[in-house]
Amino acid sequence: MKNRGVLFRRCIGCNERRNKYELIRICRTPDKIVKIDETYKFDGRGVYVCKDNLKCLEKSIKFNKLCRSLKIEIPLEVVNELQNKLGKI
Numbered sequence: 001m002k003n004r005g006v007l008f009r010r011c012i013g014c015n016e017r018r019n020k021y022e023l024i025r026i027c028r029t030p031d032k033i034v035k036i037d038e039t040y041k042f043d044g045r046g047v048y049v050c051k052d053n054l055k056c057l058e059k060s061i062k063f064n065k066l067c068r069s070l071k072i073e074i075p076l077e078v079v080n081e082l083q084n085k086l087g088k089i
Contacts, residue, residue, distance in 0.1 A: 009048045012065050013056025023048035024085065026078070028070040034078050036085070045070055054086045 007020040025037040029044040037046060047069045050056040060066050066074050 011050045011053075011056050012047045012069055013049055013058075013060040014053065016050070018050065020048075022051055024051050024082070026066065026070070026082070028072050032072060034070065034072060034074055036078070036081060049082070049086075051086065054083070057082055057086055 008017045009020045009023055010017050011023060020040065025040050025042075025046045025048055027035050027037040027042040027044050027046040029035060029042060035042060047060075047066060049060060061074075061079060
């Protein structure tokens with residue numbers, strides 16, 4: 001069996017490449033619902049934000065990067081849930 005390398009993804013806020021598991025995935029499902037994907041396995045379009053940096057999330061919201069990347073309007077409940085999760089980490 002092949003040994004896979006480290007999976008890198010880019011944070012949408014700071015544009016830094018990091019290990020996939022150091023980021024939070026925000027997913028737009030095929031049903032046009034925006035969810036926080038903690039398992040990294042939901043179907044649909046996904047973007048990543050740093051887990052340990054609340055500024056990355058604030059920056060991506062301020063400059064409308066999340067909405068553009070997911071191609072859908074982000075509900076306020078999801079934004080609040082993300083801010084709460086990042087505040088606890």
